[in-house]
Amino acid sequence: MKVALFIPCYIDQFYPQVGIATLELLEKLGCEVVFPLNQTCCGQPMANSGFEHLNKDCDNNFVENFKGYDYIVSPSGSCTLHIKDHLHGSDETASKHIRKNIYELSEFLIDVLKVKNLTAKFPYKVGLHQSCHGQRGLKIAQMSELVAPPFSKAEQLLGMVAGISLIQLDRKDECCGFGGTFCVTEEAVSVKMGKDRVADHTRNDAEVITGSDVSCLMHMEGILRRQGSKIKVKHIAEILNSVVS
Incomplete structure (x- = not known):
């Protein structure tokens, strides 16, 4: 299975270890991974700010880099959702194929690779942050306000990690x-919202906060550092790829 790896710009610049962990994890699970070298920002920041109409060059560059691959995988729910919902390059046939076949990492592992076992080990108390884009956009976890059976693809994967203790x-x-x-x-x-989120993890004795979006983790990490907290943040790819003894 040939997979094109999409690494968002903020991961490339500030958290390259997340991209490396994603690559290594996919290769461990039998994927042939390709990294298109001319990829850049997907254009989400412009769209968030009301300038989606200026995204055409970003769209065309994304299509040029990722067209023709069976699957595109990214360790970012928000960037994945942006492409899935908003990509419209000059080549609409290629754009449609990409929109249909781009996946956030945890949904790819569960829905496409159908992973049942992992060799990872991570003996820490971990709090899982369910990011809004992944949960309410990509539907990789159930929303608690719905009267429906709960599920979380990230939580399902973390449950395969030896030694981990997921806090409530x-x-x-x-x-x-x-x-x-x-x-x-x-x-x-x-x-203020970030402090409230961090306080929930602190109150329930988390040693590590994880999630599927580095942007959310980066926000909370900044708050934790300013508070002098010992709690660490790690992207889910780092934990699923972990071999901590």
Whole structure:
């Protein structure tokens, strides 16, 4: 199975270890992974700020880099959702194929590879942050406000990791407040939401906070550092790829 790896710009610049972990994990699971070298930003920041009409060059570049692959996989729910919902390059046939075949990492592992076992080991108390784009956009976890059976593809994968202890949060799908450019335009509200989210993990004795979106984790990591907290953040790919002894 040939998979094209889409690494969002903020992961490339600030959290390259997440991209490396994603690559290694996919290869462990038998995928042939290709990394298109001319990929850049998917254009989500512009769309979040109301300038989606200026995204045409980003769209065309994305299509040029990722057309023709069976699957495109990304360790980012928000960027994946942006492409799935908004990609419209000059080649609409190729755009449609990409929109249909792009996956956030955890949904790819569960829905396409149908992973049942992992060799990872991570002996820590972990709190799972369900990011809004993944949960309410990609439907990779159930929303608690719905009267329906709960599920979480990320939680399902973490349950395969040896030694891990998943903590129970008081408000398991509350927004962290990052919200793309919202954290810039509404800084005070964003920070307060982030502090509330961090407090839930702290109150329930998390040693590590994980999730499927580095953007959310980055937001909470900044708050944790300013508080002098010992809680760490790790993307789910890092945990699923972990061989901690």
